[in-house]
Amino acid sequence: MCGGRGTRLDADAEKPLFEVAGAPMVDRVADALAASGLERAHAVVSPHAPETRAHVSAREDLAVVETPGEGYVADLRTALDRVGTPALTVAADLPVLDGAAVDRVRDAFDGRSVTVCVPAVLKRRLGASADTTFERDGRALAPAGINVVADASEETIYETYDARFALNVNRRSDADLAETLLGGADGPR
Numbered sequence: 001m002c003g004g005r006g007t008r009l010d011a012d013a014e015k016p017l018f019e020v021a022g023a024p025m026v027d028r029v030a031d032a033l034a035a036s037g038l039e040r041a042h043a044v045v046s047p048h049a050p051e052t053r054a055h056v057s058a059r060e061d062l063a064v065v066e067t068p069g070e071g072y073v074a075d076l077r078t079a080l081d082r083v084g085t086p087a088l089t090v091a092a093d094l095p096v097l098d099g100a101a102v103d104r105v106r107d108a109f110d111g112r113s114v115t116v117c118v119p120a121v122l123k124r125r126l127g128a129s130a131d132t133t134f135e136r137d138g139r140a141l142a143p144a145g146i147n148v149v150a151d152a153s154e155e156t157i158y159e160t161y162d163a164r165f166a167l168n169v170n171r172r173s174d175a176d177l178a179e180t181l182l183g184g185a186d187g188p189r
Contacts, residue, residue: 014049032101045066088109089146094169095169105148115155119141128167
């Protein structure tokens with residue numbers, strides 16, 4: 001999912017093209033998907049991010065799915081109608097993901113939809129923003145922005161303390177934290 005405007009990031013570039021440690025976030029996520037055991041990847045774009053659409057269209061490892069840009073949920077439905085389910089979905093603002101992390105989510109799929117969450121306390125400890133949280137069993141959890149969507153109405157929560165799932169870059173402070181976790185602008189990609 002890479003069709004958002006990224007207004008909270010307050011950047012000149014479209015959010016998916018915002019560079020973290022020397023590479024656009026959408027490339028970091030696409031590279032993680034390519035390094036995983038997934039068969040294929042699609043970049044879901046909207047009219048709100050035309051430069052992102054052009055950028056991902058140039059990648060041979062991504063098929064592009066265009067949506068009307070009516071919001072995350074509506075655009076996700078459009079994308080799922082095109083690619084089918086089950087489908088692993090991931091937001092373009094998770095630049096510290098890698099193939100192994102993606103495979104952990106894929107392996108957690110047991111026929112039910114999977115919502116990946118991290119404890120809100122982990123986000124606070126890292127210094128990452130947490131815009132959305134919910135209570136489960138008396139603890140605050142934050143959705144990670146990576147899920148598996150299946151046809152079944154049943155859903156499972158996959159809770160992890162893995163920092164690779166705890167950092168959605170929504171603000172400059174999140175980008176700075178991602179740079180630190182990745183080893184800086186000259187660090188690993």
